[in-house]
Amino acid sequence: xxxxxxxxxxxxxxxxxxxxxxxxxxxxxxxxxxxxxxxxxxxxxxxxxxxxxxxxxxxxxxxxxxxxxxxxxxxxxxxxxxxxxxxxxxxxxxxxxxxxxxxxxxxxxxxxxxxxxxxxxxxxxxxxxxxxxxxxxxxxxxxxxxxxxxxxxxxxxxxxxxxxx
Amino acid sequence: xxxxxxxxxxxxxxxxxxxxxxxxxxxxxxxxxxxxxxxxxxxxxxxxxxxxxxxxxxxxxxxxxxxxxxxxxxxxxxxxxxxxxxxxxxxxxxxxxxxxxxxxxxxxxxxxxxxxxxxxxxxxxxxxxxxxxxxxxxxxxxxxxxxxxxxxxxxxxxxxxxxxxxxxxxxxxxxxxxxxxxxxxxxxxxxxxxxxxxxxxxxxxxxxxxxxxxxxxxxxxxxxxxxxxxxxxxxxxxxxxxxxxxxxxxxxxxxxxxxxxxxxxxxxxxxxxxxxxxxxxxxxxxxxxxxx
Numbered sequence: 001x002x003x004x005x006x007x008x009x010x011x012x013x014x015x016x017x018x019x020x021x022x023x024x025x026x027x028x029x030x031x032x033x034x035x036x037x038x039x040x041x042x043x044x045x046x047x048x049x050x051x052x053x054x055x056x057x058x059x060x061x062x063x064x065x066x067x068x069x070x071x072x073x074x075x076x077x078x079x080x081x082x083x084x085x086x087x088x089x090x091x092x093x094x095x096x097x098x099x100x101x102x103x104x105x106x107x108x109x110x111x112x113x114x115x116x117x118x119x120x121x122x123x124x125x126x127x128x129x130x131x132x133x134x135x136x137x138x139x140x141x142x143x144x145x146x147x148x149x150x151x152x153x154x155x156x157x158x159x160x161x162x163x164x165x
Numbered sequence: 166x167x168x169x170x171x172x173x174x175x176x177x178x179x180x181x182x183x184x185x186x187x188x189x190x191x192x193x194x195x196x197x198x199x200x201x202x203x204x205x206x207x208x209x210x211x212x213x214x215x216x217x218x219x220x221x222x223x224x225x226x227x228x229x230x231x232x233x234x235x236x237x238x239x240x241x242x243x244x245x246x247x248x249x250x251x252x253x254x255x256x257x258x259x260x261x262x263x264x265x266x267x268x269x270x271x272x273x274x275x276x277x278x279x280x281x282x283x284x285x286x287x288x289x290x291x292x293x294x295x296x297x298x299x300x301x302x303x304x305x306x307x308x309x310x311x312x313x314x315x316x317x318x319x320x321x322x323x324x325x326x327x328x329x330x331x332x333x334x335x336x337x338x339x340x341x342x343x344x345x346x347x348x349x350x351x352x353x354x355x356x357x358x359x360x361x362x363x364x365x366x367x368x369x370x371x372x373x374x375x376x377x378x379x380x381x382x383x384x385x386x387x388x389x390x391x392x393x394x395x396x397x398x399x400x401x402x403x404x405x406x407x408x409x410x411x412x413x414x415x416x417x418x419x420x421x422x423x424x425x426x427x428x429x430x431x432x433x434x435x436x437x438x439x440x441x442x443x444x445x446x447x448x449x450x451x452x453x454x455x456x457x
Contacts, residue, residue, distance in 0.1 A: 001170045001214075002170075003170060004170070004171075004172050004173060006173065023171065023172070023173035023216075024167065024168040024169070024170055024171055024173075024206075025167075026167075026168075026203065026207070029167070045166065045207050046203075046204035046207050046208055047200060047203065047204050047271065050268070050270065053270055059244075059273040059274075060269055060270045060273055061270050061273055061274055062200075062270045062271065062274075064203065064207065065199055065200055065203040065204065065271075065274065066199065066203070066274070067173070067196075067199075067203075069173060069175070069218075070196075070199075070218065070220065072175075113269070113270065116269060130354075131354050131355075132269065134268055134353055134354040134355050135267070135268025135269065135270055135271065135355055136268075
C-alpha cells in the first residue's frame with residue numbers, strides 16, 4: 001500500500017499553514033517534524049501521559065490522538081503560541097518561582113492543561129487542581145510544586161492580578 | 166509507534182458512510198472521537214485498511230428530549246453530555262457518571278456513541294445505558310434497527326452491531342421518581358474503573374420497590390444484577406438490607422482476573438461500593454423532595 005496523502009490548510013498559532021500530509025500522521029508529528037514546533041512533546045503516544053496537550057479549535061486535546069488531516073480548516077494553538085501571546089505568563093513565572101519543573105518534559109502539556117483552569121477563572125481547591133491535572137503525568141516533581149504554582153496563580157488572578165509579568 | 170498505512174475518507178453524508186461500510190465491512194473502522202481508536206492505531210493493535218471519519222456528520226450530533234425519551238446523538242462529545250441541561254434534568258445517573266469519564270482533553274473529543282460502540286467493560290456509559298434501559302439505533306445500507314442495551318453488549322469490545330452498521334444514536338426512556346447512584350473506583354481520577362456500579366432505584370418510603378442494579382469493570386460486559394435486586398426488593402434501606410445485597414452479589418458477579426485487579430479483589434470492591442451506594446440512596450431518600 002502506498003503512502004496516502006491529503007492537502008490540509010489550517011492556522012497554527014495564528015499563522016496560515018498549508019501542507020500535503022500523510023493521512024496516518026498524527027498532529028504532534030506534523031507539528032514537530034513538518035513545522036519544527038517541538039514544544040509539544042510526545043511521551044506515551046497513546047493518550048495516557050498528557051505531554052502532547054494542545055488546543056484545537058479552542059479546546060484542550062491530546063495531540064497524539066488526532067490525525068493531522070482532522071485539523072483541516074481548524075485552529076491549532078501550541079505551547080509556543082500560548083507563550084507568545086502571554087496568556088499564561090504569570091503561570092509560567094510561578095512554575096519557575098515554585099520549582100514546578102525538573103526535567104521539563106511534562107511542562108508544556110502541564111501548562112496547556114492548567115491554562116484551561118486559568119481561563120475558567122476563580123479560585124480552586126488543591127483537590128480540584130489535582131483532579132483537573134490528573135490527565136498529565138510528571139515523573140519528577142511529585143506534583144506538589146505544580147499544584148502550588150497553579151494555586152498561587154489562580155489566587156493572584158482572583159485578587160485582581162494581571163497575567164502579565 | 167506510528168499507525169500502519171491506511172486510506173482515509175472524511176465523510177460528508179450518512180449514505181456515503183453506509184455505502185463504504187457495505188463495501189469494506191470489518192476492514193473499515195469508524196473514526197469518531199478517536200480517543201480509543203488512535204491509541205490502537207498508534208500501537209498497531211488496529212490496522213484497518215480504511216478509516217471513515219464521521220466527525221462532520223451533522224445528523225449524528227446533538228441531544229434532545231421528546232415524547233418521554235432523551236436522544237443522544239452518537240457524536241455528542243462527553244463535554245456536551247456533561248454540560249447538557251437535558252441530561253442533568255432527565256438522566257441524573259449519566260450526569261453523575263460523567264464526572265468519572267476520562268480527563269478534560271479526552272472528554273473534549275470522546276463521544277457518547279464511541280464509548281457505547283467500543284463496549285469496554287470498564288467504561289461508564291455502557292453501564293449507565295444498561296441501567297437506564299436504553300435502546301441503540303444502528304443503520305446500514307439495508308435500513309435501520311433498534312437494539313436494547315441488554316442485547317447490545319456481547320463481551321470485551323464486542324457488540325451486536327454488525328461490521329456494516331453504524332451507531333446513530335441512543336434513545337433513553339425518562340422514568341420519574343428514580344434515585345440514581347453512580348460510584349466507581351479507579352487508581353487515578355479519570356482512569357478506567359477497577360470496580361463500579363450504576364443503580365437506578367425506585368424507593369417508596371425508604372423501601373426498595375424496584376430498580377436496576379448494574380455492575381461494571383467486573384465481567385466482560387456490564388452486568389444487570391437480578392439476584393442482588395431480588396434480595397433487597399421490598400426491604401427497607403439500612404445496614405441489614407445492604408448486607409443482604411452483598412451476600413447475593415457473588416451469585417450475580419463472576420469478575421474477571423487481570424493485571425489491574427484479581428477476581429476476588431473486584432468482588433470485594435463491588436461489595437464496598439454496594440454498601441456505599443445503598444447508604445447514599447438512603448440518605449437521599451430522606452431528603453425533602455425537590456421539584457424542579
